[in-house]
Amino acid sequence: MKLVKVFLLLFFISSLGIAQQKLLEEAFIRASNEGFSGVVLVADQGKILFEKASGMRSYESNTPLQKDDIFEMASVSKQFTAMMIMLCKEKGLLDFDDPVSNYLKIPYKGISIRHLLTHTSGLPDYQAIMDEHWDKSKIAGNPEILEYLRIYAPPILFKPGERYEYSNTGYVLLGSIVEKVSGKDFVVLSKEWIFEPLGMKNTAIRSLDEKSKVRNFAAGHLKDENGNYVNANRFRASDYTLWLGNRKGPGRVSSTAQDLLKWDQALYTNKLISSKTLEEAFSPYRLKDGTRSYYGFGWDIEPKSPFGKMVKHNGDNPGYQTIIVRFIEENKTIIILNNNAHPAMMRLVEAATLSFGRK
Template sequence: MNKYLSLLLLFGFIQIPLFAQQKILKEAIERAEREDFSGVILVAEDDKILFEEAMGMRTYENRALLHEYDIFELASLSKQFTAMMIMMCKEKGLLGFDDQLSKYIETPYPGISIRNLLTHTSGLPDYQAIMDEHWDKNKVAGNPDILEYLREYAPVKSFDPGDKYEYSNTGYVLLASVVEKVTGEDFVDLMREWIFRPLGMKNTAIRSLEEKASVKDFAAGHLKDENGNYVNANTFHSSDYTIWLGNRKGPGRVSSNAEDLYKWDQALYTDKLVSKETMEEAYTAFKLNDGTRSYYGFGWEIKPQSPFGKMVMHTGSNPGYSTIIVRYLEENKTIIILNNNAHPDMMRLVEAATLSLGKW
């Protein structure tokens, strides 16, 4: 993901005449359409959507066209919502960022704080590898199963907490489990009550496979088959984990559309969910044990300097899906792209959208 930040910086500092900025985005979109990009792009500034367009297919099998309001699997963009749940628990006095994980969850890995989990500095091993090796894939696993297998098999940690940054889905499984422990509530229900409903995010939820199938506006993820045709990603064996790990909570599984994500983006400038002081902590890079910065906060990658000042962002990837949200905090500029055919043009559109964010 760091290479994407470098691309944004490179493109953002090129001086482009204002009259050419919209043309750059238009040409990038036209190229993407010619090359079969399927997705939705939204560009906004100062609480106003400047550009929104859908292209491609909701489902290739029946040639159903994609629309701006269609719902996508967000994959790891979900982590920013999990981090917010922890921040809300902290403001409610239910936990502290520097509390030890062992205060809430029993694991064979001592010395890990809630802050380590939020910032991917825990050193925890990958839960999916352990589950893939030992789990009966005729059953659907959830967080309690993942925690049980981590305790039973206790794979070796990658490093001591705080020594370095290493992206960890395991850490975000544990964060969701901590939320359930301190609230006594189901994480899925609580996220709906604490975040989605208050912000009017009517199209956003953590959905089961059955619930996704019942949503007519759900954009299926697609991959190319051996003949070069786009087919539903669930037909590939490599996608099976989304089924047998289908009850996991925390690292992914939120589904939403572009306009709901924009509501979320705008709410983060307010104190509707947590205080601005807590949000500032979320946008602060973690200091590692050796004094260097990891540049990941609470569910956000952080770049202190960019073409438009401080930038935070996150990407997501699931079979057939690529997603990204880029937020220029100092100028309230936002780029959201949701893609459902794992297309290589994704970042080219981000670059073009960044270039377009001048005067419209």
């Protein structure tokens, strides 16, 4: 009798899991029918539960998307920049509370590396400055961005540590600090310190020319005036990816869903840094007024999700939307890479979360 009860219980649990996964399957089919183009990967304890691709690698050549295609990560890249800073810290090259002015010449005082990591620096938007003043027939990188910050010195938005305001400028400075303290190129060092040790063979910080030579690079797409998807590079909104094509820190990592899962799982180990240092990345920042800002080092933080503490980050480039969600107390992961700016992405995140069931 006990054996029968155990069998029935196992059958119930199995059926429940199938039903929950069906929710995600149905949500994915619905999104695909609505035109979603991208890859969805869901894992539990590092084991892939769901991995599917839908849509087109290139609409113009009518090339179907594959699960191992490479996408632009956009601001999901920031977690790798933050990791580079943490690696520098563990190598004794810097401390998080060091003044940025110790390493870079900038026209702003009282900003620490921690302020840059947590988006609490108050720095103005570098892209607005470059858009107004830069000669767009040339390609700018971090040295040029820093030079224009010094030349035009737009006012700081608020005193460092007073509040949170998302800052791409801060992550440009972080990339430059890594180069300053290491004496090496940020692109080369990211490969040497992160991508190669973790076996992320399809991940790199690629130039536009390098991307064009990657066979399975999923182009970003937007709709033209006729409602047809075309390469996002045709639109004015994408121009900055050309004339700011050498920037390092706030974006430009390109990767696959499988490589992001390798990255995710490595963060449960000491392969890169100690758990003590990593915990700082997943901790809120206390502002000057005593309140907390729930952005750590390259991660948005949600202390109480359906599965305990959650950290996540999304990215948004012309034609691309990306997200990685990590329920770090339960080792559950959601990765969605989209290359036609489709509105179904967050709906898929919700369906993927429901597919895990409840605690």
